[in-house]
Amino acid sequence: MASIFSFPNHCLKEMMLMASLLLGGIASAQHDEVARAEQAFANKAIEQGMKRAFLENLHPKGVIFDEGRILNGISIWEKTPESNAKLYWKPWYTGLSKSGDLGFSTGPYEIRIPGRDSAVAAGSYNSIWVRDGEKEWKVMVDLGIRYSPSLFGTSLENKDWPKGPLLTGKTGQHDGWQEAEKAFLDAYVSQGSKGIGQFIGQQTWFCIDGRHPALGAEQSRAVLPTIPDQLDFEPVDGGMAQAGDLCYVYGNVHYNGRTNNFLKVWQYGDKGWVLVLLVLQW
Known part of the structure; x- marks a missing residue:
């Protein structure tokens, strides 16, 4: 299962x-x-x-x-x-x-x-x-x-958004939630908000402060240009399921002299780590 x-x-x-x-x-x-x-x-x-x-x-x-x-x-x-x-x-x-x-x-x-x-x-x-x-x-x-x-x-x-259960995750051995977060940070630092696109799947939801949620791959990709390329993500803590198929990480977002927060939920599948939920304030 x-x-x-x-x-x-x-x-x-x-x-x-x-x-x-x-x-x-x-x-x-x-x-x-x-x-x-x-x-x-x-x-x-x-x-x-x-x-x-x-x-x-x-x-x-x-x-x-x-x-x-x-x-x-x-x-x-x-x-x-x-x-x-x-x-x-x-x-x-x-x-x-x-x-x-x-x-x-x-x-x-x-x-x-x-x-x-x-x-x-x-x-x-x-x-x-x-x-x-x-x-x-x-x-x-x-x-x-x-x-x-x-x-x-x-x-x-x-509404035109994904419905029903998603049954594509797989178990695995990982280096904790830090593995998913490192991949995200490497992509974002090198490519800006465009780099986030590689982690979007069909069941991805983006919850960005001040906007209605972006539900599914198409809507999530559409809001990428609105995310600044200069955000400074500071992971604070996270956790992983014993099965290794689901993890989360939260922390601080620094931008223009202000500090806000983020939360990411990751699912592990055939293509590696995919975002299922990104909550972002800046």
Whole structure:
């Protein structure tokens, strides 16, 4: 069985079940494992408040980001006062390693305040989920981007982007997430944003701050010219699935005297490392 990527949506359940049966009888529930954890997290935030939801779902070593700073999520949320604001989000695109210990999730979010007719902020969240053995899933990385207008009410089936599980990953022995990151940095330093193109696949999503997500190879390639050639990427940490088919890396982006952040999720396949998710601020 290979790495599993899915685009969860209530309207797509039948299609995903059919796809799973066609692709070797893989259970649709397994495709949605990360999506279920993400949706349960989102539901708790609405029902019991953001603070409690984040404290219960963040990994003890999990990180969040604030204007270029990388912070321990638990420490920040313990100090955060309760709020009447509501954070709504839902998973659109999720992935799960073959070993079942590493996954990712991305989708739209909105922040709403009672008494206001429209959202006060909107964008896409991007999460890395980890699991130790048979224990619960926990969020290790949480990096969001902002854009307008909101996509929270958008229906997946009305858009021209990849749908269904991606079953092309392969296991392997690697030198950790540093291997994928070195290849990326070498290409970017020598070729600028054009060098990123060699890592784009059919299931690549680009989440760039200030823009709606670019979904799939065609849209991702189209936004490459908007990425400056002078970004200074500073990897900070990352992780890899035990199966060696999925890894992530996050860090800082320095540009024009400012520091922001990035997150990359990589899948290993027949052609080597391919980006499945790039989150970028500068």
